[in-house]
Amino acid sequence: MSPELAGRILMPLAVIALLWPVPVLLSRARWTSRAPRAAAVTWVVYALVTAYVLLLTLALSADSWLIAGLLLLWMLGRLLQTVYTLRGSQRRHQDALAMVAIYDPELRVHIIDDDRALAYCLPNGSQPMVVVTRGCLELADDTELRAILAHERSHAQNRHDLLVAGFLAWQRIFPFVPSCRVAAAAVGAATEAWADDEAAAHVSHDVTLRAIMRLGSGVPGGLDGVGWEPDAATLARVRRLLSQMPESRRFALQNP
Amino acid sequence: MTRRDHLERAVLECLWDHPDGLTAPEVVDLLAERQPALTTVHTVLDRLRAKDMVLRERDGRVYRHRAVRSREEMTAQAMLAVLQDSADHHLALSMFVRSVSSADAESLRKALGAGEKDRPTRRRPS
Structure with a gap:
């Protein structure tokens, strides 16, 4: 096969494959739920390869580096723009927290004085901040709180913010390519599964599950008969944690 | 939180306690325990204004500072x-x-x- 043929036919086919069936199949693959870290790494490799192949194809088929150069500029510009705007809004939020939140050195969390139960990890350069509300501290019991904090610390320590920001940029580079949105959602789910795994290793699967249900439903005490309708992403996390538990524990959780 | 944040927060808390507004020397008096210099308080107030947390109004010959949000x-x-x-x-x-x-x-x-x-x-x- 002549190099010209490869450039004109195979490379465009590779681009089409990388922008459509590959990410769709990867997002549906079963193994990604069992191995969230490997899934996250695979998505990063996928994005780098796709960007590279796309630029190379344009450079070869258009017989000019101009279009490829423009696309490269667009990609870098969108990436920088995303990082810049995120940093700005994150810094403003941090400024507000510095005025209204209280740092608890024992728990190593920032506490907001509000009834609503929330816990989150705020990106902040190399040291993401873990923030909880008073409502969260009141709602969760001690072990549930440990699960919540272990989950958020996993986000902070493993720098999940870089993955999330990177794929947010990816989605903005190709706003009309649906699979980029799929990729961003899959990476978000992988970081949640990764953090759930670390929380489960830190406390246990059932406590982590209880913590999700507790904060999701906002109901203190026992969880029997709680009317709670989680969104699809949360339901996937609950199912995933349940599937990792031995049969007997699952039974005990459902019929306490 | 850094020392700078602590002082910014202390100044903002003074302004929250005094909704009618404070001049920089009044803030210095309220923070007597910390003994901040007047220039330091001016700097902190400027920084809080840059963050859109504080606004100042001219009141005769002095500036009064107020918290933008409670x-x-x-x-x-x-x-x-x-x-x-x-x-x-x-x-x-x-x-x-x-x-x-x-x-x-x-x-x-x-x-x-x-x-x-x-x-x-x-x-x-x-």
């Missing part, structure tokens, strides 16, 4: 930023569970909207 409004605004994050990812934070209902976000928005109207129009620092 502590409650600032808390509500921070909560709203977190709750609204899912749609446009403007903070890109990782929430444990997206649990708080949209009604909660709506009530926060309303509370902030009402506060917005009562507030005097802000002037750009000259």
Whole structure:
């Protein structure tokens, strides 16, 4: 096969494959739920390869580096723009927290004085901040709180913010390519599964599950008969944690 | 939190306690235990103005400083930023569970909207 043929036919086919069936199949693959870290790494490799192949194809088929150069500029510009705007809004939020939140050195969390139960990890350069509300501290019991904090610390320590920001940029580079949105959602789910795994290793699967249900439903005490309708992403996390538990524990959780 | 944040917060707390506004020397008096220099307080007030947390008004020959938002409004605004994050990812934070209902976000928005109207129009620092 002549190099010209490869450039004109195979490379465009590779681009089409990388922008459509590959990410769709990867997002549906079963193994990604069992191995969230490997899934996250695979998505990063996928994005780098796709960007590279796309630029190379344009450079070869258009017989000019101009279009490829423009696309490269667009990609870098969108990436920088995303990082810049995120940093700005994150810094403003941090400024507000510095005025209204209280740092608890024992728990190593920032506490907001509000009834609503929330816990989150705020990106902040190399040291993401873990923030909880008073409502969260009141709602969760001690072990549930440990699960919540272990989950958020996993986000902070493993720098999940870089993955999330990177794929947010990816989605903005190709706003009309649906699979980029799929990729961003899959990476978000992988970081949640990764953090759930670390929380489960830190406390246990059932406590982590209880913590999700507790904060999701906002109901203190026992969880029997709680009317709670989680969104699809949360339901996937609950199912995933349940599937990792031995049969007997699952039974005990459902019929306490 | 750094020392700088601590002083900024102490100054803002003084302004929260005095809704009618304070001059820089009055802030120095209120923070007597910390013994901040007047120039330091001026710097802190300027920084808080740059963050849109404080506004100043000319009152005769002095400037009076007031907090733009009350502590409650600032808390509500921070909560709203977190709750609204899912749609446009403007903070890109990782929430444990997206649990708080949209009604909660709506009530926060309303509370902030009402506060917005009562507030005097802000002037750009000259």
